[in-house]
Amino acid sequence: MRVKGIKKFRSTKNGKIYCYHRKTGKRIQAEFGTGAFFAELARLDDLVAEVDPKPGTLGGLFAEWRAGPEAQELAPRSQSDYAKMLDYLAPLEAMPLVELDRPFVIRLRDKAYRKRKRRFANYVIAVLSSVCSWGVDHGLLDENPCRGVRPIKRPKSLPRANRPWTDEEREAVIAEAPKHLLVPIGLGMFAGLREGDAIAVTKTAYDGTAIGKRTNKTGQTVWWPCPAPLRRILDNAPKHSAVTLAANSRGRPWTESGFRSSFFKFIRKLEAEGRVGKGLTFHGLRHTVATTLRELGYDNETIADALGQSSPGMAKHYAKDADLRKKMTGVVKRFDRRMNKVATKRVKPTE
Template sequence: MKTTQGLPYLTKKKSRGRTYWYFRRAEGYIRLPDPDAPDFLAKYDAAKRGVSLVPTTARTWQTLIASYRQSPAWKDLAPRTKRDYEKVLEWAIATMPGKDPSRMMQPHIVMARDANQHRRRFANYIVQVLGILFAHAIEKGWMTHNPAKGVKLLRKPRGEAEVHGPWAADVIAAYRAAAPIGSSERTAFELSLGLSQRIGDTIKLRWDQWGPDGFEIQQSKTGTALTIPPTDTLAAYLNQIERGTATIVTGARVGAMTYSGVCSRFVIARAAAVQAALDAGDERLAARIKASTQHGLRYTVAHQMAEAGIPDNEISAVTGHKTLAMLRKYAGAARQKAHAKAGQSKRNESEKGTDE
């Protein structure tokens, strides 16, 4: 390596196991090539003379976000993930116009998170997406550290019920009674319960994706390719409905259904199930039906499989979850219940042996 001794304003930083070189002066940082590069001294000299200093005013959230949207990292994201990120990108531009991201410190991120704590998921997305933007700024040479690193995400308050809880057997039966066989709301329901995929992927399923080994699915959010055999219940349902169009979930007139269309039909069917429970005098069942969600069906599958003692790797092979932490979020309560039941059963057997 060429010697760097005696070169003023030269500094280096390590990030993700790599060493980056910068020319640092009051005006800011300028990214330099490695000292072994043939153009190192030329670029160092230009930076020293102020030829290539980037004006601080050019470092705004608008320019950083525009650059990130052109990066390979952004282009590799799934469409669903891009839509989620866009909410934070638009928030950043609207709330911090003209501000320099490199001047942002960790307390500012904590303040932004806490200002949005009434919508916890978005507040946590602010921390996560800003962290990604800061990492991009580091690559551009705007800054040398990531102020979002170490900022804790907001946790669900103790005692607060899960928004998307698993469906109980009587709630499933009530919904089936309210949603006619062959309707889009019933077909989407059966596919969701049988295959445990997100509703956006479920409504896109085609008949030709169902092969000898099961449904060939590529998750839009993660890009994960899965082959999932249908349950016997799902296969029996699909074999009794018409195959009028390429997609399995269809509307009465327009063919393939949209996300909002299926959600609207789901709400109507759920309301009918709630009313039926009220008419039968079962207010508790009506309340549980009303609290059920489409995404809760995905929890239901993981819950049912965990309760049956199915290993985590087999559950994730169906749900497509890549991390153990996320799988625990879906199946943790059922897994605890199954383990507790098994433990207490062994305890009872042990006590019987002692009594004898």
């Protein structure tokens, strides 16, 4: 029997069928197919039944923004992040826009901080501010109530977030990383790809000498001639049937949560052994690449090209893409020499 709106699993231990309501994630306790089962399913469906948002409310503002081109033009990762923030704000959708003022936004920020901590609270307000700014432009609000609401500052006592990796840490990680982690780590370490891009980049994006792709977060084109260490990692990676360059230990594409769990488990192991310091993150590899390029004398625009970061200067026209290959070839030659120089210094002479 096929029933819409549920996820059904059969236990391999006892053969029982377990059902979960797809939208709420709650387990349906009643036996599958019975009258009680369908009654419980209907009750859960009613809990998430969609109600048309009323004009002049926060829900109405969200609905109109979602239908507009600005929301559709967001990069896939940004669309996902915005959706999470708007889901968090969903209980407020019946609130009239005339009641949305700066003191309320500050209380909202502080409540999010108490529940989800600083970064989440700041991102909620940033998303709300973006949507409200859109509402002002479209005549739905007189002013942006988020304007002037300051983000919660990062405590000075906290260690630096996403700090660059040291040369010793990079060498230790490359030497000890399991094969299924080595490819995404190499893409972050030697190409500066974000975690999401490193596990999603396809085999067709690598031609044996360079990687070219459009980043998930900013939609910017990145073309990066692979330094020698990265080519060795990619060319010697275990064969698998996944469409992505990186694959997990079962030869399947990584999920973000699966990769993050495996990555930090590996890093914590090296921490415990004293091989790396505390605070290593995958995103810190982008900071490492940016820091190295800055030390080599490259300007911010070149570094933005290398990392696929958006900026007003890059957005002026598409002509820069025509020069990107020549420009990045020179950049990576110097980057590659720097990496090889560090590795050569650490190779002990044979007796």
